[in-house]
Amino acid sequence: MDGVCRNSFGLLNVSMFHAYTCSLCFTYLFPRANIHAERNNSKESSIDTKSPEYICDSLGEHDCSRWKECCKAAEQCCQHQLKTAVSSPESNLCPRTWDGLRCFDDTAAGDTVMLSCPHYIKYGNMQGNVEKYCTENGTWALHPVTGKEWTNYSGCVDIQSMSGGAYAEVSANTFSLLLLVPAVAIFLAFRQLRGQQRIQLHVCLFLSFILTSILNLIWEVVVHRDRIQNRSEESFMFRQQNSCKLINILGRYARATTFFWMFCEGLFLHRLLVHAFRNPRNIRPYLLIGWIGPSVPIFIYSMMRWKFANDLCWVQNAGGFEWILYTPNLLSIVINLIFLMGILRILLTQLHQHPNEPSNYRRAIKATFMLVPLFGLQLFLVIYRPGSSQWLNIYEIASKIIIGSQGGVIALVICYFNGEVIACLKNTLRKLEIFKSKRHSLVTNYTVVSQRFRDNDTVVREKTEMCEMENIMLTETKNNVNGNI
Template identity: 60%
Template sequence: MDVCRDSYGVFANLSVFNIWTCSLCYVYLFPNGPLRFNYNVSNPGLIKVENIISGNIHIETTSDVCESLGGYDCERWRDCCQAADTCCTRQRSISPDSRLGHCPRTWDGWSCFDDTSPGKCVRLSCPSYVQYGSLKGHVEKECTENGSWALHPETGKEWTDYSKCVNIKGFKGVVYASVGASVFSLVFLLPATLILMAYRQLRSQQRIRLHVCLFMSFILTGLLSLLWELLVYNDRVENPWKQTFMFRKEVSCKVIYILLRYATSANFFWMFCEGFYLFRLLVHAFQVPRSIKQYFVIGWVGPALPIAIYSTFRSIYANDICWVKNAGGFEWIVYTPNLLSILVNLLFLLGILRILLSQLHQHPNEPSNYRQGFKRALKATFVLIPLFGLQLFLVIYRPSNDSAFGNMYEIVSKVIIDSQGGIIALVFCYMNKEVLSCLKTSIHKLNTRRGKRVPSLITNYTVVSQRNNDNEAKCDVTNGDRSPNVSIALKSMRTNWNGAS
């Protein structure tokens, strides 16, 4: 048998078959790619290629095709072409089945099938070049009783079931984990931001203003993450390709993607600002910064620079659908400053612990001071880890999607990353004694104005409130007059760490 067959029923010799199947590999793998292959089933040797971006139709080698793809996608396409070539060689080397009524050997566009008896279902391993596919799954192709391959109910063409190559439940599990973690963060972040901004005593402090900016960056990330997961990611899993949001609204999809990348980078930059501010207070305990304008520039303008550079290169060299695919080396334009932020914060934490532990050596013969210093260092470790983003080191290594932990990693990483804002809000707002004191004062005044008895929960703190009558005026939302000047860094840190006590 000197010719090879594909699922269209096309029979061609090896040279024509290679060109024909490679064009179909491109069409199947990259349905929205920049190249358009105009082919005719009746004449598979006549294929016209057009680049819809530049109008270039001079495609002569595989390198010309790869120029329209990234390195990873080029390898996927080459692997598909090689698999088709191997299939054709196999078809030509095996003697034809002398039995009548069997399903003919064929290349279905991604996989190779031999002659098959009627009523039999053939199972093969999933090919490596299927996007989001898993090598642990399998494809199925059914040979009907009349000796013909099963047809797709909508297209009426020979059909192979590749649904088991993609773990739909696993992808949905990732969506649910991300949505749940994002909602958790937003539920705590939104009220926390309003609380910190409502009280003059709180919002006048530099560290609180940094907290508010960090909270706002996490709120922006949470909202955009919800929009991305529900409108883009989940939509792609549930609907056919041409009915998805990313296909119909490509420009809007790219805008959401870039905004999400900016918000995520802003998280890292603001975590760096928090670490730098706290470390500076410890090193220069009696030199409180007069202004923190430079922190606002770093936190909000800083991430815009790498995102702008990334977007420019991406639009020129990797302008695929919605930019959801990995852009290879261009991704390090965004990854590098983010990674440096948490690495520097790790050094800040080590420096803070060194300063705190050094206090233990000042009173080696006083057990109470030793225990207090050790407790303070331990508290700093647990409290500052989420604030500095150091828990992200737990998911910094991404295992292969085909490994046993591939899907579990995706779920765990979504929970760790998307719930960080909520955890920070819990520690630095709802568990902060200074914030709780302001809230209790407001509740006390509200009940006093209504002529009602203060609830027992507030009564328990009456003694504390009476000892600090000035605090009642400072925590008034409308009548606060001035805020304390933090002159000693350890006092400021102790106020922050009260949330962990």
């Protein structure tokens, strides 16, 4: 066995083993990825597919690092096999091997080897274990469908954590919808509110969050949860790839509109301060920025994905292409941070001019509390994604809650805690109470009048009956007198 190493497909010399196992790493880690290259129509064009730089051109930086770590682990496995003494054929041991992701030593028949999950598996559970069974006849267990050597990696997929993230996503977006939809209805119901340009911008921002929450819920229910509960070949992601890509890209557009509208909110408030609270003539430029602006990077990203990274449902990280969407979103948050600093500077200047007025301190705290979620600055809390699996699950759940509930928090601050909105609602309730009291008074008066009419009718009826009785008695008396005569 000198000079050869074993993988799940048999014995190979060292150089062939390295090339073959590296290709297996790529296949297992990125089952739906494509290696892209410029090809001429002639069949003579050749590509150096052994170059790591060539492979990494089709992957993001993080995925490239994962692939290289897998290749390095395979190389170390081969070195370990070469240094370990060869067991005799009569020992009835399952042979040492590389299964494509993990290295296994010689194992006694009937034993099950348990190893920790490799860290380069995407979304893997690092606390889980890989299991490989050596049968009684000294051969590795075979997969019941493919008939090839098989390793059980189900313990490396943390279904519970993935389900927890899905529940967090659904709960946060449902919370936002339950607050955003009534908030829009309130803004549109009162004429004194919907006529203000500031409120019109708020409505557009709320609509962008409503659209985002709806598409997030569709993604979680139709795509994500379906993929967790069903086999890959039976899932919506595999069966309806074009529909899945459409849902994905619409969700990204909706998410981008929230960033653009948060920028519009910051720009509008900044202009008010700079121009001494003089409102602009109309909000058409803001409408173009908020709704049309995001479509430009989304269109460019879609074209790049379609041509260069057209993988399954576009869920894999596309490397540098992702910055087509990340850049305008990040710029929106950074510019809003600059706007917030300018607003706080003005408030602090007022505090220095009137240091003995507590109301100024309350105004500064209130403005900060209101503008942080409105400008999306809380997203800085989840801007860094940890690489350690120990904190990754906590990060995923926390980021889904913070991002998904942002619309609901903004609705609370801008609508439900707004003194002007509260005053409008109180006036409406007061009018309803007055209307009810008037209606009750009218009903009561009507009842009294009706009762009086009924009482009068009774009196008249009784008087009429008495008159009739008197007439009858007089008539009978006259008849009796005449008869006696």
